Amino acid sequence: MQSEIFYQDATALAELIRTREISPVEVVQAHLDRIEAVNPKVNAIVTVAxxxxxxxxxxxxxxLQGHELGPxxxxxxxxxxxxxxxxxxxxxxxLIFKGRIPDTDATSVARMKKAGGIxxxxxNLPEFSYAFESDNLLSGRSNNPWDLQRTPGGSSGGESAAIAAGMSPLGLGTDLGNSVRGPAxxxxxxxxxxxxxxxxMTGIWPRAPRRFWHVGPMARSIRDLALAFSQLSGPDGLDAFATSTVQFDAGIGHSPHRPLRVGWMVEPGFGPVDPEVAATVKAAAEALKNVGCFVDPVRIPALERDFANDVFNxxxxxxxxxxxAEATAGRSHDDLYNTVKTMLARPDVSxxxxxxxxxxxxxxxxxxAEFFTKYDALMTHVLxxxxxxxxxxxxxxxxxxxxxxxxxxxxVPLNVTGLPGVSMRFGTSKEGLPINVQIAGSWQAESTILYLAALLESVSPVRHLHPDV
Structure with missing residues (x-):
């Protein structure tokens, strides 16, 4: 029964709790037991509440008392x-922040709790959320539950590993250049x-550069992303970038009034791509075509002129x-992990x-902007x-x-532009590793890309696969 609990998605768990088929205590205990069983191998969890x-x-x-329940x-x-x-x-x-205990929740955490989440x-994460591997001197290295000799990514790698291994149904990560989408x-x-x-982004550090940082949900189903986003979005009066009052409906099952137009590409403009990954993107594009979308291979000339990764750097x-530098002032370099040391040693940009x-x-x-005058979404690889x-x-x-x-x-093009994007699995490598695709939309078009992602999820050849860890 416990495996039936810890591999359920958050939406299903909420419904089972609401209908009294299972209790919140059973759900939390099942996940605590799962953490005890697999975290020693994966090292995704650093602190249990x-x-x-x-x-x-x-x-x-x-x-039991019939109170009004959050989603x-x-x-x-x-x-x-x-x-x-x-x-x-x-x-x-x-190590610099070892033992730090905040007095208040970040806005995103407070909103998850307000929705009834526990x-x-x-x-785990890289030091200061800044690396492609989740490794540091304080809590060590996180491992990928699909292959413990591989990384679950960074900087939200501990979060991705925890969710993939059934230690959590839903979580929050942050994204500067790829850090919720890459680990996913x-x-x-x-x-x-x-x-x-x-x-x-209130209550999250670092904030520099503020215009590129994002916080977002990570899960095992598209409907969970939609549910979480419906609770997370909206101004809080503290983050001056968070001003949009566009409403988001968590119900993503309603078809648009016309077939959606999707462009797909893997090159040029993004750098080299492994043929297995490129084939997965093409297969996902064909799958959307088969369920009624208009799908075309495309190019975006602006990405060929300016390599977004170089621009971001x-x-x-x-x-x-x-x-x-301000956070580490007066501290020994022995307290710092390699990536932060490298950052501090980098020459200034002219x-x-x-x-x-x-x-x-x-x-x-x-x-x-020009692309989205012709298409509703862009499908690419993530990594x-x-x-x-x-x-x-x-x-x-x-x-x-x-x-x-x-x-x-x-x-990273979605970070420098602020565009939304979903990362979701659609393939498997010859070594048995997941391959995800990315569905990007125009500004404020989360409903569109989540609808497309749910449509693609419904025909995915890799639904309900879990690592044997």
């Missing part, structure tokens, strides 16, 4: 350890990076470097290069390869050798 069971008992009482009532959720949680350590993957645990791709779960500003370094990069962002935004082995810094992809930052080639 002390009051999770107590909160579950309170939730159970509310059900996530009694459902446990996990949170990346860069997101503040009141009374529960938020240590940012760093904070279960905090999940490496572990075969789903995630949403909404339009920039749709979900407030020139823009974010100066701001993050300053943020990291003002000319910085301003040129800002202009490149405008051209890329214009390129997408150019499946999950890689731990500690690898360079990759040979389709005959071209590239550095680790190239892994975010298809993901």
């Amino acid at each position: 002390d009051d999770a069971l107590r909160a579950a008992k309170t939730a159970e009482t509310a059900v 996530l009532h009694g459902v446990p959720f996990t949170v990346k350890d860069s997101i503040d949680t009141a009374g529960v350590p938020t240590q940012r993957g760093s 904070l279960l645990a905090k999940t 791709a490496q572990t075969g779960i789903v995630s949403l990076k909404a339009t920039h500003g749709r979900v407030p 020139r823009l974010h370094v100066m701001e993050m470097k300053q943020e990291f 003002m000319k290069d910085y301003l040129d990069a800002e202009q490149a962002v405008e051209r890329i935004r214009d390129g997408y 150019p390869i499946p999950a890689h082995k731990h500690g690898v810094g360079t990759f040979t992809i389709n005959g071209q050798t590239v550095g680790a930052t190239w892994l975010r080639g298809a993901a």
